[in-house]
Amino acid sequence: MISGDYAVSVERLTKRFGRFTAVDNVSFDIVRGEIFGLLGANGAGKTTTIRMLAGLLKPSSGRGTVAGFDINRDYEKIKRRIGYMSQKFSLYEDLTVYENIRFFGGVYGLTGKQIRERFEEIASHIGLSGLMERRTDGLPPGIRQRLALANAILHRPLVLFLDEPTSGVDPIMRRQFWDIINSIAADGMAVLVTTHYMDEAEYCNNLMVMRDGKKVATGSPGELKKQFHVSSIEEVFVSTEMGKR
Numbered sequence: 001m002i003s004g005d006y007a008v009s010v011e012r013l014t015k016r017f018g019r020f021t022a023v024d025n026v027s028f029d030i031v032r033g034e035i036f037g038l039l040g041a042n043g044a045g046k047t048t049t050i051r052m053l054a055g056l057l058k059p060s061s062g063r064g065t066v067a068g069f070d071i072n073r074d075y076e077k078i079k080r081r082i083g084y085m086s087q088k089f090s091l092y093e094d095l096t097v098y099e100n101i102r103f104f105g106g107v108y109g110l111t112g113k114q115i116r117e118r119f120e121e122i123a124s125h126i127g128l129s130g131l132m133e134r135r136t137d138g139l140p141p142g143i144r145q146r147l148a149l150a151n152a153i154l155h156r157p158l159v160l161f162l163d164e165p166t167s168g169v170d171p172i173m174r175r176q177f178w179d180i181i182n183s184i185a186a187d188g189m190a191v192l193v194t195t196h197y198m199d200e201a202e203y204c205n206n207l208m209v210m211r212d213g214k215k216v217a218t219g220s221p222g223e224l225k226k227q228f229h230v231s232s233i234e235e236v237f238v239s240t241e242m243g244k245r
Helices: 046-053 075-079 097-107 112-126 141-153 171-186 221-228 233-241
Strands: 008-017 020-030 035-039 061-066 082-085 159-163 190-195 206-211 214-219
Touching: 008 046, 020 046, 020 206, 020 214, 035 046, 035 171, 046 159, 046 190, 082 141, 097 112, 097 141, 112 141, 112 171, 141 159, 141 171, 171 190, 206 221, 206 233, 214 221, 214 233, 221 233
Parallel strands: 035 190, 035 206, 082 159, 159 190
Antiparallel strands: 008 020, 008 061, 206 214
């Protein structure tokens, strides 16, 4: 049942492209301060799910709310209250770090003063201090990802969507990035993240495993390992891919 108490709540969410069903009758809830992971192979429906919740795709059927707004009617309001970081690096590489921040802050409707104050607040926390005048195209992949995250949380969203946020980043940077995600969630922001790294799935409070657009398993990492009688999330994933329930 959909409730305003949830940061995200969806019921029987479905997306069809012609005869192809990308997301099939999926339901789940996310509370504030929770890190909720979507786990599945390429083509499982993870990105399509996020794009519907972010107001970028209209569902074929189903209902839900994000930050208290209806995903079928209020997608423009939803866009202003969420942060979204896509798989593909989406910042302007010919601009400096701060020029990117200033541009996206303006898109979110922040004043110049608000942008400066907010950037100063999060720069040291995310690891961008001293990089304001650096051109984005010269930054290492891990720092570029941090800049993309800084832009996604600049306006203090209620819900943060991260689609494969650490793809192409080395293991040390990935762990540091997840330290930041945990800190963001600890401040009360709901985080929905997709990942294909099994070790990262262990960092989530709850997981939903998807296959062929369907939800095949859900629960905390510990609950899923117990349910499938295995010792790792990788083994859970293999079990669901083999069709075991």
